[in-house]
Amino acid sequence: MANSSVTPSARLALRGTYKGVMKISLMLAATYLIAQGLTSYLPAADYRSLFGFSNRTAVWVIAELHLMFAAFVLGVPIFAVITEVIGSVTNEKRYDDLAKEFTKLLAMAYTLTAILGCVLLVLFFALYPKFTGYMTKLFKPTWLVYIVLIFGEVIVAYLYWYTWDLLPGTRKKWHLLLGVLVNIWGTALLFVADIWVTFMMSPAGIDDAGNLTNLWAAINNPTWMPINIHRLLANVAFGGAIVAAYGAVRFLNAKSDEERARFDWMGYVGSFIAIGAFIPLPFAGYWLGREIYQFSQQMGVSMMGGSFAWLWILQAMLIGGLFLASNFYLWLGMGRIPGAERYVKFQVPMMILLTIGFIVWATPRSIMATGTEMSAMGGSHHPFLGLFGVMAAKNTAVNLMILTTFFSFMLYRRGNRVPTVSWAAVGKITQALVIAAASCVVLGYGIYSYYVPSNIRIGFSIYQVSAVLAAMAVFVAIDIPLLKGAREIGAIRWGQIPARAQYALFFLAISFTWLMGLMGYIRSGIRQYWHVYGRVMDESNNAYTMTHGHATLIVSGITILFFLLVSIVFWMATRNDHKAATE
Amino acid sequence: MKTTFFKIFAFLLLTVSIYSYVGQLVPQFEEYPPAKQNITVSTSPTDLANIGEEIVRVKGGCLICHKVTESGNVRGPDLRQAAGKAATRKEGMGAEAYLLESITQPDVFLVPGYPKMMPSALKPPANLNLAEVKAVIAYLQTLGGIEVTVKIEASDIAAAKAAGPVHKGKGAMGTYGCVGCHKVEGEGGEVGPELTKVGATRTPEELLQKIVNPAAWTTAGYQPGIMPVEIGKSIPEGDRHEIVAYLMGLSGKTYSPTGAESPWSHEGVRLGLVILVFNIIMLAALAIANRRTKGAA
Numbered sequence: 001m002a003n004s005s006v007t008p009s010a011r012l013a014l015r016g017t018y019k020g021v022m023k024i025s026l027m028l029a030a031t032y033l034i035a036q037g038l039t040s041y042l043p044a045a046d047y048r049s050l051f052g053f054s055n056r057t058a059v060w061v062i063a064e065l066h067l068m069f070a071a072f073v074l075g076v077p078i079f080a081v082i083t084e085v086i087g088s089v090t091n092e093k094r095y096d097d098l099a100k101e102f103t104k105l106l107a108m109a110y111t112l113t114a115i116l117g118c119v120l121l122v123l124f125f126a127l128y129p130k131f132t133g134y135m136t137k138l139f140k141p142t143w144l145v146y147i148v149l150i151f152g153e154v155i156v157a158y159l160y161w162y163t164w165d166l167l168p169g170t171r172k173k174w175h176l177l178l179g180v181l182v183n184i185w186g187t188a189l190l191f192v193a194d195i196w197v198t199f200m201m202s203p204a205g206i207d208d209a210g211n212l213t214n215l216w217a218a219i220n221n222p223t224w225m226p227i228n229i230h231r232l233l234a235n236v237a238f239g240g241a242i243v244a245a246y247g248a249v250r251f252l253n254a255k256s257d258e259e260r261a262r263f264d265w266m267g268y269v270g271s272f273i274a275i276g277a278f279i280p281l282p283f284a285g286y287w288l289g290r291e292i293y294q295f296s297q298q299m300g301v302s303m304m305g306g307s308f309a310w311l312w313i314l315q316a317m318l319i320g321g322l323f324l325a326s327n328f329y330l331w332l333g334m335g336r337i338p339g340a341e342r343y344v345k346f347q348v349p350m351m352i353l354l355t356i357g358f359i360v361w362a363t364p365r366s367i368m369a370t371g372t373e374m375s376a377m378g379g380s381h382h383p384f385l386g387l388f389g390v391m392a393a394k395n396t397a398v399n400l401m402i403l404t405t406f407f408s409f410m411l412y413r414r415g416n417r418v419p420t421v422s423w424a425a426v427g428k429i430t431q432a433l434v435i436a437a438a439s440c441v442v443l444g445y446g447i448y449s450y451y452v453p454s455n456i457r458i459g460f461s462i463y464q465v466s467a468v469l470a471a472m473a474v475f476v477a478i479d480i481p482l483l484k485g486a487r488e489i490g491a492i493r494w495g496q497i498p499a500r501a502q503y504a505l506f507f508l509a510i511s512f513t514w515l516m517g518l519m520g521y522i523r524s525g526i527r528q529y530w531h532v533y534g535r536v537m538d539e540s541n542n543a544y545t546m547t548h549g550h551a552t553l554i555v556s557g558i559t560i561l562f563f564l565l566v567s568i569v570f571w572m573a574t575r576n577d578h579k580a581a582t583e
Numbered sequence: 584m585k586t587t588f589f590k591i592f593a594f595l596l597l598t599v600s601i602y603s604y605v606g607q608l609v610p611q612f613e614e615y616p617p618a619k620q621n622i623t624v625s626t627s628p629t630d631l632a633n634i635g636e637e638i639v640r641v642k643g644g645c646l647i648c649h650k651v652t653e654s655g656n657v658r659g660p661d662l663r664q665a666a667g668k669a670a671t672r673k674e675g676m677g678a679e680a681y682l683l684e685s686i687t688q689p690d691v692f693l694v695p696g697y698p699k700m701m702p703s704a705l706k707p708p709a710n711l712n713l714a715e716v717k718a719v720i721a722y723l724q725t726l727g728g729i730e731v732t733v734k735i736e737a738s739d740i741a742a743a744k745a746a747g748p749v750h751k752g753k754g755a756m757g758t759y760g761c762v763g764c765h766k767v768e769g770e771g772g773e774v775g776p777e778l779t780k781v782g783a784t785r786t787p788e789e790l791l792q793k794i795v796n797p798a799a800w801t802t803a804g805y806q807p808g809i810m811p812v813e814i815g816k817s818i819p820e821g822d823r824h825e826i827v828a829y830l831m832g833l834s835g836k837t838y839s840p841t842g843a844e845s846p847w848s849h850e851g852v853r854l855g856l857v858i859l860v861f862n863i864i865m866l867a868a869l870a871i872a873n874r875r876t877k878g879a880a
Binding site: 007008010011014015017018021022025028029032036140144147151210249252253296297298299301302305306307310311313314317318503506507510511514528529530533534535537538543544545546547548549551552553555556559560563567 | 598
């Protein structure tokens with residue numbers, strides 16, 4: 001019977017998928033045996049050190065690396081499928097190739113994520129046995145779900161990769177369905193993992209003695225959904241940034257113009273995804289912050305106005321750097337777009353605006369300053385910026401920076417095109433008015449914020465954000481028909497971009513990674529000396545809040561380690577390409 | 584390719600070095616968990632006030648919103664005036680009673696001009712006991728230049744809370760009825776021997792054995808065979824270890840209930856079997872696919 005036969009490609013797909021299943025099975029078995037072996041072999045203790053090395057730092061480093069790889073493998077499939085859908089709808093093969101290029105990076109990254117996850121689990125059992133025992137007992141059903149999801153994710157992800165060329169043409173829809181399934185399983189995995197983390201921050205569903213009273217309440221704790229959404233967006237932004245860095249590496253190592261053009265385009269798409277997902281991230285962050293405050297004023301104040309307040313200045317510096325770098329990349333990219341020289345005149349004013357915004361945002365606020373800090377600043381406010389260092393000015397600055405970056409991208413998009421529709425002039429004026437109106441709303445509320453109490457002021461950020469989002473939506477809604485049938489001045493000269501633009505992409509990837517490490521530290525650190533905030537105390541020697549300098553050194557170490565591991569992923573992907581080319 | 588790698592790596596080092604350097608520029612400080620305070624009925628007013636000051640600064644987290652010096656936070660009222668104004672805040676309520684209420688039930692009365700935002704000090708994350716709350720009142724009285732009038736009662740100390748599930752042996756002894764026959768820390772029956780200091784003469788292993796097998800040994804002066812076999816066996820393994828940890832702790836010895844779990848838990852083995860079966864099914868599918876491919880060829 002012809003249809004009962006299996007083609008060699010289908011057999012290969014099945015074999016590849018099974019390899020993934022076998023790998024994860026062996027890893028889980030090894031983890032279980034090692035963890036159980038250590039449990040029975042090591043002398044009883046609540047906490048243990050790792051051969052004299054700090055248990056907290058060991059768990060921190062591995063957990064953060066695991067999280068970064070997990071973010072990458074969960075983020076990349078989201079935009080890989082979207083790119084594949086675009087390719088399928090437009091019938092442009094280059095989109096399908098790009099989506100495949102994205103997905104190619106995943107196989108090795110999955111393995112590294114799983115290995116790091118297994119090491120982390122062993123460390124938990126070995127170094128924090130008592131607390132790990134408590135958490136595993138409390139959340140036993142979720143662990144079972146998690147393991148099922150891991151297998152589901154591995155199967156669909158490997159099938160998605162191995163069936164890429166097996167399901168062309170009319171069967172493409174089945175391949176797209178696999179891609180969607182990868183994302184559904186991946187998102188479910190993320191949501192389950194977030195249960196444990198968020199429970200530790202904002203426990204619910206337990207009594208005063210820590211006994212479980214309601215599993216669903218423990219799962220659906222106050223910070224669970226805000227972190228789910230925040231991480232989902234951050235994963236896309238992070239995945240985009242790493243993919244852009246991969247494009248940059250391949251661009252710098254390219255041997256032909258064709259290869260340079262291909263990876264220039266990949267870097268551009270990656271950075272576009274990173275910045276696109278990055279823009280709504282602060283809003284998800286506001287939601288998370290609000291939930292933290294509602295759960296515990298004390299925790300919220302520690303985060304924003306207490307021990308961790310200075311780290312937000314570092315965050316502002318990083319995000320300011322990200323805005324500047326992404327704009328710099330776009331402006332350099334305009335050099336390869338015929339006709340884009342028309343917009344060069346906007347670059348200097350935009351840079352000034354971004355720089356001012358950066359300075360305002362990175363200025364310390366008075367409210368968190370101690371006596372020593374205030375004397376270091378020369379008063380309760382910054383000696384030069386004065387009242388521009390408060391939240392009213394910061395919110396205004398960041399919204400204007402978002403608007404400027406958006407405008408930069410829109411100019412880039414329009415670089416080589418001249419609208420030909422009859423209403424082009426009206427359309428462009430309307431777009432300018434929309435941007436101006438949003439700027440006025442942002443500035444107006446920024447100034448008004450100085451005259452109202454803080455509880456009213458915090459509500460103004462919603463109006464400012466809404467104005468910016470609305471302006472962006474209206475601008476794009478006009479832009480799409482405006483550029484329909486537009487006259488093209490010339491084709492984009494992909495590949496003809498200076499090497500320094502690729503370093504801007506590396507800067508984006510490094511800064512995103514460092515930022516993720518820093519934010520992870522703040523999120524975890526605000527529990528201070530609690531394993532589970534207010535319920536289960538950390539009684540180990542490491543239950544103190546370290547200095548910011550020490551913490552930032554660890555974050556830097558993690559970032560370097562991550563990129564060393566990522567370079568293995570890049571090297572493997574490149575090697576496979578060369579192998580295929582040789583064959 | 585190698586040159587590119589080194590260039591990129593140098594760029595990575597430069598970027599993270601800048602970030603690390605800025606991290607060194609911001610104010611540097613470490614924050615430690617609150618020290619365990621030993622408050623007794625005979626703690627002197629001065630010591631009590633000193634302990635209270637430590638609680639206000641660290642465990643209570645009070646200074647996140649209040650101030651005790653000119654430059655502190657102003658989200659809540661100035662604590663320097665708290666004791667002085669306490670007697671005038673609520674009509675018919677004494678200063679000490681008002682301070683106690685404002686710390687343990689802060690929402691009952693709000694000082695005009697301040698929002699409802701303070702959690703009860705008896706609840707997490709401060710999680711103070713009454714003795715600690717009274718120490719805070721002693722500090723507030725000292726801070727306001729008033730004589731310390733607050734007194735510690737024995738019941739205030741008895742209300743001290745455990746840190747959480749890490750130390751739940753005491754509760755488990757109540758749950759499983761052990762204290763029905765045994766006296767521990769002054770409470771419980773007298774059918775069996777007092778267990779408060781049993782850890783001084785017995786090892787954790789002996790105690791664990793005794794719980795599941797009461798015939799293993801019997802304390803001199805007590806009749807064997809009284810302790811029911813079923814009770815001990817009905818106590819989950821983890822809780823048996825918690826009870827032993829608690830009893831050893833009463834004799835000043837540490838015993839960690841960790842490592843007590845069976846190394847071959849049923850769930851783990853069962854899950855492993857399911858994964859194994861799944862692997863076998865996939866291998867079988869692969870073998871069938873191989874055969875059909877060969878057949879087609």
